[in-house]
Amino acid sequence: MTTTMISRPFKQVDVFTSTPYFGNPLAVVLDGSGIDDAAMQRFAAWTNLSETTFVLPPTEPTADYRVRIFTPGGELPFAGHPTLGSCHAWLQAGGKPKAAGHIVQQSAVGLVPIRREGERLAFAAPPVKRIAPSPTLLAKVAAALGLKAQQIVTAQLLDNGPAWLGLLLADADTVLTLKPDHRALRELGQKVGVAGLPSSAASPVLIARSNREARAFARTEEAPADIEVRAFAAPVGIEEDPVTGSFNASLAQWLIADGHLPESYVAAQGQTLGRAGRVHIQRDADGQVWVGGDSVTCVDGSVML
DSSP, X not given: OOOSOOEEEEXXXXXXXXXXXXXXXXXXXXXXXXXXXXXXXXXXXXXXXXXXXXXEOOSSTTOSEEEEEEXXXXXESOOHHHHHHHHHHHHHTTXXXXXXXXXXXXXXXXXXXXXXXXXXXXXXXXXXXXXXXXXXXXXXXXXXXXXXXXXXXXXXXXXXXXXXXXXXXXXXXXXXXXOOOHHHHHHHTOOEEEEEOOSSTTOOSOXXXXXXXXXXXXXXXXXXXXXXXXXXXXXXXXXEESSOHHHHHHHHHHHHHTTSSOSEEEEEEOGXXXXXXXXXXXXXXXXXXXXXXXXXXXXXXXXXX
């Protein structure tokens, strides 16, 4: 149990971007030892970020460290940007993996391998369970998003720890112009991720041209993208997540397996929120999907907990 607050090393990291303040922020407490669950949850609510993590000594012999992941409303068994951001912070703080170039993170979902690709980190996507959604659920979600049935190419319920209803839409422009009814999505209790391919091969970089903030992304150095992604999570208190590793992981496993995307591609996410997130996807020769992204530390110091 937490009895007395002490100074603990802390970083705030921007994930899925090489440009500070254009990705998805993450709070990382690098020494979570002795902090009770209530204090962790209270701090995660106070940071008001989509996720806050606490790094702990591993309890599995092959793991390099253990992480607990909290949203403002509860603990998650796994999440993508906290995985990459926590690993980035741990390495930057002097963490030494047992195997060079290969890190093993222990989380509630199990052991998650992470590999280094130069300065970029990539995690092995956990196995995904997927089933077709019921027509009733799909119709209600479509109505909440303002979509017509013919605009949805295909849909799947995806679960790799976090559960998402994934929708593939007919084009990227539709993804970028969605104006969801977040109250309706919250009442449905369903997190929803949407993705759209460019309308022609001549338009590989997906930009919301009607959005002044989105036009500014042409000046960033982020990689061109092959698909546009948005993620709506009103049921857990986040109307729209800037860049979502867990959803992109399950989305990749689904869309590559079903032939909608190649084995290597780049997803863009966050344009409508003034971000320029890039998620680098690759399926290796063994069929393992790797989800990669850059990270940059924006705040480095200590926190009283």
